[in-house]
Amino acid sequence: MEVFSKAFGIHERALGVRSQRMEVLARNIANADTPNFKAQDVDFKAMLKELQTEYVTATHEKHFMGIQEAPDNGMRFRTPFNSSFDGNTVEMNVEQAQYGKAASEYQATLQFLENRISGLRKALRGE
Numbered sequence: 001m002e003v004f005s006k007a008f009g010i011h012e013r014a015l016g017v018r019s020q021r022m023e024v025l026a027r028n029i030a031n032a033d034t035p036n037f038k039a040q041d042v043d044f045k046a047m048l049k050e051l052q053t054e055y056v057t058a059t060h061e062k063h064f065m066g067i068q069e070a071p072d073n074g075m076r077f078r079t080p081f082n083s084s085f086d087g088n089t090v091e092m093n094v095e096q097a098q099y100g101k102a103a104s105e106y107q108a109t110l111q112f113l114e115n116r117i118s119g120l121r122k123a124l125r126g127e
Contacts (some may be wrong), residue, residue: 008116011109011113012113015106015109015110016047017044017047018102019106021042021102022099024040024041024042025098025099026094027040027068028040028078028090029092029096029126031088031090032095034088035088036086037087038088038089038092038124039077039078039088039089039095040076041075041077041081041098042074043076047073047074055125071079075090080088081094
């Protein structure tokens with residue numbers, strides 16, 4: 001099924017990263033009242049940088065020398081705007097705004113993949 005992975009490119013993996021980010025944001029919202037809970041977020045660019053090495057190839061072995069870095073899982077702790085007395089760094093207004101943004105980005109990536117699949121169907125049918 002490598003044909004389909006090449007057809008979808010990095011967008012298939014991007015959908016997984018966006019899904020992971022929504023799970024992390026939902027966990028933050030669920031733990032808004034948990035003492036000493038530290039809010040986290042997923043750095044989409046760092047995660048995509050890890051995936052980029054699979055899709056970007058060099059024409060010469062020395063082109064990407066020095067760029068090799070340690071793997072990054074993309075998880076970052078969020079710095080709160082206001083501190084709380086119980087050590088919890090979740091701010092509901094920030095988390096809800098970030099969740100809404102992440103949901104729209106997820107939907108956009110899903111729509112892009114849906115358009116790709118539709119194009120493949122048309123090509124297979126000969127339309």
